[in-house]
């Protein structure tokens with residue numbers, strides 16, 4: 001077994017339902033490279049390890065520990081936690097970085113509980129000071145910056161998706177296969193997995209530089225197309241308020257806010273959104289905010305850099321044609 | 329079937345939420361405290377099951393400040409049979425690890441077939457406690473369920489993760505968490521509010537659960553710094569006079585956003 005660097009940071013790679021490396025990997029490895037030597041863990045289906053390890057090395061993994069197993073297709077969370085426990089025992093990392101996704105949080109939570117490690121969630125970055133690893137958080141919708149650290153031992157950190165811009169330099173591929181003895185911990189069975197193929201060519205909401213979001217003011221699924229038209233004119237991702245999601249105008253993964261996605265784009269355009277505090281929590285750290293709402297007292301105007309009191313159905317088509325005009 | 333529903337008292341998100349810059353804790357005086365909406369939905373999942381199953385016994389459980397008792401009692405008014413309130417000054421600044429250990433000890437003491445929690449709380453927004461509880465209780469976790477079916481010996485549901493919809497099933501006992509896709513909770517009625525006064529309400533300290541909050545041999549996550557960011561200031565607001573769209577286009581072009 002190879003020796004692992006003393007400043008190892010263990011990064012748990014996530015894969016998509018069809019086995020590819022998830023987009024979160026670049027940010028996790030980038031963050032890890034700023035505080036130590038990134039060592040990645042890939043729990044994959046048999047045969048997939050070489051391709052995945054190559055991609056991880058290109059994103060900065062010094063070593064890729066691989067576990068080839070089919071158990072992750074049948075059991076929820078526990079196989080990844082068993083692999084992570086084995087990897088942590090081999091690597092003795094200063095920190096474990098995991099994506100703050102639904103699956104990532106489960107793995108982080110079970111692993112921290114099992115190993116007795118301190119856990120910090122939803123970090124927007126990590127750094128290292130004299131005493132060790134520090135996780136940085138943005139809480140209450142960006143109103144406060146909070147740092148946290150472990151009293152001792154490794155810090156398990158879930159990192160907000162799309163929050164880390166740092167990227168690590170590519171490294172040569174170094175694969176190490178890892179032996180895992182199953183813990184036998186009870187797990188839920190996975191009965192079926194249905195890939196949801198986002199057929200759209202639009203940018204993903206998380207990490208997007210521009211977001212156009214629509215609310216209940218759009219009035220119907222058909223009319224919500226106006227939001228899509230403006231998004232396409234600007235090459236923006238599509239966001240929505242919870243009311244728009246509840247009304248069925250758009251799937252829930254587009255929800256911006258406290259219980260949806262938090263975004264910090266260069267530009268956020270809010271159409272027919274009142275600006276309830278739970279919505280603002282997810283978007284008020286955007287660099288530029290534009291709002292269109294027919295109610296002059298809508299709270300969204302309190303955070304808008306440029307607000308238009310008007311009807312989205314007249315203002316937005318005019319905006320789209322003005323943008324098209326300029327392109328010609 | 330004994331169902332423990334984990335609820336949390338949080339600052340009302342409709343008001344301004346503040347952190348105390350001295351302690352880093354939620355400033356409880358700054359906003360009104362309410363039962364977290366997602367916890368209410370978790371309770372609704374249990375209540376809906378109990379509506380058609382007489383053998384269901386629902387316990388609401390919360391680790392919260394002493395003042396939260398009235399908020400927890402709302403769970404009884406909604407229909408839970410009993411409440412467990414874990415309160416201890418030593419737990420006020422509990423990190424996720426201590427919170428999970430304390431709740432796990434209380435759940436073990438109460439006994440359970442199923443634990444239901446919200447997927448994310450609206451204040452700390454951690455989202456890892458359900459999985460931590462499952463590990464500590466040595467049972468399966470099935471988190472972030474947007475639909476739930478409870479059967480005699482198992483619980484199943486749907487989770488919408490990035491890029492896939494996954495059907496999962498766990499044998500009981502188990503811990504699940506649910507998302508806001510599940511229905512809003514019922515309102516307590518007058519009968520429920522009156523009945524709540526007579527229902528068992530247990531108050532436990534850390535010591536009652538064999539938990540030592542100040543145990544320095546356990547790794548903890550601590551807050552090392554906190555800073556408040558200046559609030560965002562409003563910019564220009566115009567009334568559309570027929571050129572609103574053009575004006576936005578100009579704003580975008582001027583700021584190199586289009």
Ligand SMILES: Cc1cc2nc3c(=O)[nH]c(=O)nc-3n(C[C@H](O)[C@H](O)[C@H](O)COP(=O)(O)OP(=O)(O)OC[C@H]3O[C@@H](n4cnc5c(N)ncnc54)[C@H](O)[C@@H]3O)c2cc1C
Nearest residue numbers: 215216217241242243257258259260272273274279294312
């Ligand atoms: C615990 C909790 C969590 C929550 N989490 C979230 C969250 O993550 N994200 C979120 O968004 N919400 C969240 N909410 C809900 C939030 O409180 C609001 O209910 C929601 O954001 C309102 O959405 P909206 O602005 O689209 O709808 P509304 O508040 O109904 O606003 C619609 C707006 O459209 C305007 N309008 C109507 N017609 C037109 C027109 N033709 N042209 C221009 N303007 C028009 C109206 O003036 C109005 O301001 C949460 C609530 C709770 C309690």
